[in-house]
Amino acid sequence: MTAEQRPPVRGYAKPVVVPERLDSLTGPTTGIVVLPRHLKWSGNSRYDLDQPGRIADLYRTVLNEAATSDDLSRYLDRATLLDLWSSMWLPVALRGKWEDRFPELRHRRYDPAA
Template sequence: MRRYAKPIVVADDLNLLRGQTTGVVTLPRHLDWSGAADYDLDSPGRMVDLYRTVLIEATKPDDLHALLDRAVLTGLWPSIWLPPELRRAWEQRFPELRRAASEAPAA
């Protein structure tokens, strides 16, 4: 039996990631249909949830560019859970993310 494979979307350039870094963000329905689409970015746990959701559910690079921030992504990268194939695609395109993960202190 063949599994449905969701397409992997990666940003065009990390410098294009200029999303909001404070306050509340409401994700569009195509990214979060859970009914809890409001993310308070001043809460570290909700920030991680938003980044994981956007990275996994993005359907086009514009989703990533509008909702993620380069500095926040780089800081969260070592500790955020992502499907291995998604993490690999991002790290192949942006080796600096791989370095950030390898330089993070062990938990």
């Protein structure tokens, strides 16, 4: 389903930032990452990517809060995003914009019937 076919989604007022190319995502995949306040404005902004589940938490936060494509390229990694995509809960509008730009993400969705 394309963006034109999808019914309008309410409740997600923040603009969705999507990079021009997935190859521009070259962020860390191990170690400690501390997000700046504009990406993680409350709670613990420190992510130990070597701890189970923390990289998915970081990706969800960055995808939801990114203000620029630089935020995406600095903190996300292409291969890791592709691996995590099907298991992450994301707002419908955000997921739709990313999948419209990058159809290969759409094919990575979890299908319980498969």
